[in-house]
Amino acid sequence: MKDFLDVFPGLHMTEQMQELLSLVGVERVSMPRDRSSLRIYLNSPRLIHKKNIWDLERGIREQLFPGKQIQIRIFERFCLSEQYTPEKLLKVYRDSLLMELKNYSIIEYSIFRKAECTFPRPDLLHMTVENTMVNREKAGELKRVLEKVFHERCGLPVEIEYEYVEPVRARGTLERELQAKHQAEELAARYLEHHSTEEESSQETKSGAAASAEKGKTKAAGNGSENGGSITRGESRPGALRNGKKEFQKKNDWSHGGYRKKSENPDVLYGRDFEDDFIELERIEGEIGEVTIRGKILDKDSRLLRSGKTIIIFHITDFTDTITVKVFANEDTLEDLNNAIKEKNFIRLQGMTTIDRFDGELTIGSIRGIKKYEDFTSKRTDNSPVKRVELHCHTKMSDMDGVSEVKDIVKRAKSWGMPAIAVTDHGCVQAFPDASHALDKGDSFKILYGVEGYLVDDMKELVEHSRGQSFSDSYVVFDIETTGFSPEKNKIIEIGAVKVVNGQITDKFSTFVNPDVPIPFEIEQLTGINDNMVLSSPGIEVILPQFLEFCKDCALVAHNASFDVSFISWQAAKQGLEFEPTVLDTVAIARQLLPSLNRFKLDTVAKALNISLENHHRAVDDAGATAEIFVKFVEMLRARGVENLDQLNEMSELSPDTIKKLPTHHVIILAKNEVGRINLYRLVSWSHIDYFAKRPRIPKSLLNQYREGLIIGSACEAGELYQALLRGLPRAELMKVASFYDFLEIQPLGNNAFMLRDEKSTVKTMEDLMDLNRRIVQMGEELGKPVCATCDVHFLNPEDEVYRRILMAGQGFSDADQQAPLYLRTTEEMLKEFEYLGPDKAEEVVITNTRMIADMCERIAPVRPDKCPPVIEDSDETLRKICYDKAHEMYGENLPEIVTARLEKELHSIISNGFAVMYIIAQKLVWKSNEDGYLVGSRGSVGSSFVANMAGITEVNSLSPHYLCPHCHYNDFDSEEVKKFSGMAGCDMPDRNCPKCGTPMTKQGFDIPFETFLGFKGDKEPDIDLNFSGEYQSKAHDYTEVIFGKGQTFRAGTIGTLADKTAFGFVKRYYEERGIHKRNCEIDRIVQGCVGVRRTTGQHPGGIVVLPIGEEIYSFTPVQRPANDMTTSTVTTHFDYHSIDHNLLKLDILGHQDPTMIRMLQDLTGLDPVNDIPLDSPEVMSLFQNTSALGITPDDIGGCKLGALGIPEFGTDFAMQMLLDAKPKYFSDLVRIAGLAHGTDVWLGNAKDLILSGQATIQTAICCRDDIMVYLIQMGLEEGLSFTIMESVRKGKGLKPEWIEEMKAHNVPQWYIDSCLKIKYMFPKAHAAAYVMMAWRVAFCKVFYPLAYYAAFFSIRANGFSYELMCQGREKLEYHLADFKKRSDSLSKAEQDTLRDMRIVQEMYARGYDFMPIDIYRAQAERFQIIDGKLMPSLSSIAGLGLSAAEGVVYAAMDGPFLSKEDFRNRSKVSKTICDLMSDMGILGDLPESNQLSLFDF
Helix, strand or coil, rough: EEEHHHHHHHHCCCHHHHHCCCCEEEEEEEEECCEEEEEEEEEEECCCCCCHHHHHHHHHHHHHHCCCCCCCEEEEEEEECCCCCCCHHHHHHHHHHHHHHHCCCCCHHHHHHHHHEEEEEEEEEEEEEEECCCHHHHHHHHHHHHHHHHHHHHHCEEEEEEEECCCCCCCCCHHHHHHHHHHHHHHHHHHHHHHHEEEEEEEEHCCHHHHHHCCCHHHHCCCCCCCCCCCCCCCCCCCCCCCCCCCCCCCCCCCCCCCCCCCCCCCEEEEHHHCCEEEEEEEEECCCEEEEEEEEEEEEEECCCCCCCCECCCCCCCCCCCEEEEEECHHHHHHHHHHHCCCCCCCEEEEEEEEECCCCCCCEEEEEEEECCCCCCCCCCCCCCCCEECECCCCCCCCCCCCCHHHHHHHHHHHHHCCCEEEEEEEECCCHHHHHHCEEECCCCCCEEEEEEEEEEECCEEEECCCCCCCCCCCEEEEEEEECCCCCCCCCEEEEEEEEEECEEEEEEEECCCCCCCHHHHHHHHHHCCCCHCCCCCCCCHHHHHHHHHCCCCEEEECCCCHHHHHHHHHHHCCCCCCCCCCEEEHHHHHHHHCCCCCCCCCHHHHCCCCCCCCCCHHHHHHHHHHHHHHHHHHHHHHHHCEEEHHHCCCCCCHHHHHHCCCCCCEEEEEHHHHHHHHHHHHHHHHHCCCCCCEEEEEEEHHHHHCCEEEECCCCCCEHHHHHHHHHHCHHHHHHHHCCCCCEECCHHHHHHHHHCCCCCCCCCHHHHEEEEEEEHHHHHCCCCEEEEEEEEEECCCCHHHHHHHHHHHHCCCCCCCCCCCCCHHHHHHHCCHHCCCCHHHHHHHHHHHHHHHHHHHCCCCCCCCCCCCCCCCCCHHHHHHHHHHHHHHHCCCCHHHHHHHHHHHHHHHHHHHCCCHHHHHHHHHHHHCCCCCCCCCHHHHHHCCHHHHHHCCCCCCCCCCCECCCCCCCECCCHHHHHCCCCCHHCCCCCCCCCCEECCCCCCCCCCCCCHHHHCCCCCCCEEECCCCCHHHHHHHHHHHHHHHHHHHEEEEEEEHHHHHHHHCCCCCCCCCCCCHHHHHHHHHHHHHHHCCEEEEEEEEEEEECCCCCCCCHHHCCCHHHCCCCCCCCEEEECCCCCCCCCCCEEEEEEHHHHHHHHHHHHHCCCCCCCCCCHHHHHHHHCCCCHHHHHHHHHHCCCCCCCCCCCCCHHHHHHHHHHHHHCCHHHHHHHHCCCCCCCCCCCCCCCCHHHHCCCCCCCCCHHHHHHHHHHHHHCCCCCHHHHHHHHHHHCCCHHHHHHHHHHHHHCCCHHHHHHHHHHECCCHHHHHHHHHHHHHHHHHHHHHHHHHHHHHHHHHHCCCHHHHCCCCCHHHHHHHHHHCCHHHHHHHHHHHHHHHHHHHHHHHHHCEEECCCCCCCCCCCCEEEECCCEECCCHHHHCHHHHHHHHHHHHHCCCCCHHHHHHHHHHHHCHHHHHHHHHCCCCCCCCCCCCCCHHHH
């Protein structure tokens, strides 16, 4: 006999399989003459599961005989140890036998699975089976198979006898049999009726005239008659083709003579009637002819073709797959088709399968008919008179784990009549706001707000049952080896112990223990202990008293002591021996004394202390190493002044870093009142801020401290209690664990059935799972705690498991395809699930107790409804003073009436509605930025507020255009010359000198109504958005803390969910990895079930949430770090900021490039951007009309007709085409064009067509939202209605019919109404004005300070600048530019950026400006410089040299000249590749390769 691994040396297998086969021998190998099979006879000292045998057969066939038709058969024989008896063998080998029998014969498998097996004597197997004809017939064969396995395979002869007992009828069996009988009779009746009809039809077809008259009506009968029976409604069967074969028609039945309407059947919606036989969509592969299908319409699209026909495309699913249907409609069929094809409708249709020539997808066309169909999806209802409450439910916010929208879950629970439902996502509460929005005002339904937290037990003392012993007393350090993890089900096989007195090892105890059961293979692998080693040893009943005597008067020490002590405690209790020792766990002590370790396994701790550990996982060796560890720990503790165990226990409090390393258990926490809600938010916050490590952890001590108002549940199988049961903790320990919780939780057996698939699990059968639930119920009874049955909902319906399966597979879960039934169940379904507890107990855990928990919870709102703005003392008066001071400074002592009236109107609205504090905050931030040298641009409609302009918050003066003398304060608001510019901008007016003092007057005003900002009542919530320089943004954020105080500001949190594109990747990859083809429309359907699942969290780019003094953030929202990044100090709101922006002030402090660019231009030119740059420069205006101001022609810059390249807002091809179409003449025209550019469906297909057709001009078309309100008021509509219409149109909500009638009544033209109906989003005029003012300043520098402009643009706005492509001269640039333009349709995003920058460089060259080579000693990392009339590029413009690397070069250059390229690389840390590139471009000059000198250098 040879070793298996020697016989098959080239066979690839897993490490575990290799270990399994290491002692297996091959007795012989045989092959018949025809070489059709290979037989391998194995001899093994260990049992090998049949699954492993089959895997081995497959591996040999696929690896050694690839592509050959050969059968591999392995015949195994076991030489088992004396530890085995037939009874023990059956216990450990039963699963393998069942698998083998199932493959052999399902009947024998069923008999054996249901049989009750006992052993009256060691060699007699007594099987009790049901007395049925089948069982008696097959019993003999089963006996033969089993006796052969026991005797021939395992060498343990056994006799088998049967006892037959009468079958026990399950409840409802008789009813089901009667129902089945009734259904069979119905089927038979239908069968006879069908054949009778068929015979009549057959007689008719004998007559030619009759056959001709009926032609076309019988064709669709399908193949039901051929098979001799009809398919009942709701059934699917293969094929469902016309006449049972592929049949193609070139035209529809009504193609000649026009469309003939339907049939007499009212179910027919379109076309002809047809039979109901259908085929499932997943079985349609390729062009198989005409098919009948059923399904739900997902979406519909239609468009008019040039031919005059309308094509209607829709997707239909039967939930096995999805397919596209295309129908071409004439005028006479269009109405019927539109009525038949409606989204969400269920239909049946008949048509031809065809491959679409455009996308290659299988579609259905040539539709013969469409009929109504009922909703065939499973409509589960809850018919129980008293409904249960679900206390454990996950939503899409639950860490890529739940896949159902919370509103759908609430809707379902309400529709079933449940009184309440709990929301308990993993570690977060971000579904709460949406959950509350799912309820109507005054809704009687209750939502229980909670979380499934990750609990860490930090309350364990370092020493259990301390009696104050000193470290000089006696200790026994011990370790055990066992056959598994459960003290109740597994056995001890070795005990090793060392006695330590006063820090010295004085005695040893070491022995094997005969477990009286075979040692499992994996335990033999781990420990090296096999059956033969323990056979001669005494059993535990002998060894345990000896061990306890050895331990007498000693404290016990062990590594992970709870495991070792639980086995000793269990056996002691079983033998009636007293056992309540003092116990020290070296794992817990290691966490205190060695906090830098990430793991605290025995070998890790031993290595950290330089202690030798040989023969790991042998009790005596592990005990010896643990003793040395303990002695070292005692020395360390004494050095800290700890001399006894009581003092040691005082060190039990764990640090956050230690808590992050502890194992977690699931726990359900429900808020029962407002106090509980705030405590819940505290716990969620601290779990994310202080204790996050892979998951947010809640220390048990913290939960205990803030337990008021909370209800604590024991959660699922990952909960502390269930895990304690699995570990087999002693009863007293179990009761202690259970006593912590307010209610105990049990779940359906299917939820935990995954444990049955785990070979290492102590749970082997469904009965074991039932027993676990029964034990929890019993503990609940003894402790007086309610036990509640929950579903642990992760998806709403059973069929929704596919979404979770795909998400889990995408995250790398190996068991993703084996989804537990974690769907929301009805009360009846749950009662049936727990019927094994008895009807009364089932009702108690399913209904009574869950409703009791729900009744304990009050109705609470997850987000406070009240508004809580911050308070700044005297903000009302301060704002008034600032505004009037500025107004007097500009307009003089006696303010014009229009100024006073506007200020008073605005101040009254602002102050009376409590908005003054927002203005003061914005004023402080803007003034601080300006003081530090950075302009601030306003966003949104805040520029509509004159108060904002006077307070310095915005540059946009919203008054009507007017002249103002800066010297004597003369002003002109209402002269005829000024009125001509109504609705435009002051800078559009011609220059004028003051008629009083002759000073040139300033031109002010953009004519923007205040009502755009706060509404006509002045109570619309203001939103002040500010564009700070990107360089200054972080300082502005920090300054908010100066204004409000530390701890009063938080970054606005966001929630990142799975987007369509990412979800598509998950779904596509899932099916591709499994070799399953899915049509794109089916993938799209499944994608929609995955979209919206929470993936991460983040922060708003500029949002700051302000907490009023005296309030606590936990009253509003939990907090966390963005994306749970524990390296950042940033703290964000846990809720998406939109959920709380109605009660907490949110500031938008955004970073923008324009202020940064203006600042750089200011530094380069010395200009004051506010006072030195006029807004009426004709040269600047000409940039938006032609290229003359640049001194070049369009031909010089690739045909570009304008000089607007690189100007913010106007530099893209799209914006420049708008300029060419709109032909702006004034600054205000540019404002309107900016509004058009930022709107949706405002320009294309709308204003553009109106302007080009002459119906409107750039001045009269709708460009900004303000235009609508101002125009409608001018036309005579009521002000409030005008504002309402503007708000509706700007949000894309269109016009109500009554509004259209009112507009027509006031002579509003139809083109204006049509334009309003098309708009999806509109930009405010104030926002557009602020943007254009910034853009104008940049454009001014482009005309008059070109080098400064190009330096600033390339430094700040250029994303694709390349030194290699752009700085080697104009000729080389033109070459690369032509290449890029040639490939313009296929350019990547990075290449598109490079093309844009190339065009700016081309313009720069055309204007006569040039680059100078980079000087590594003068070049800056990021900024371009003007040197000797040329631009020196930045170091980061070199391809591959990032900003950090460029800064490294700058710092290295400060230390003196580089001696060589080697020196340059070493000092700058630049890679050799980049260094060589720089050398090739001449940047490194003539630096030698290295510092070494050569004779040839002299």
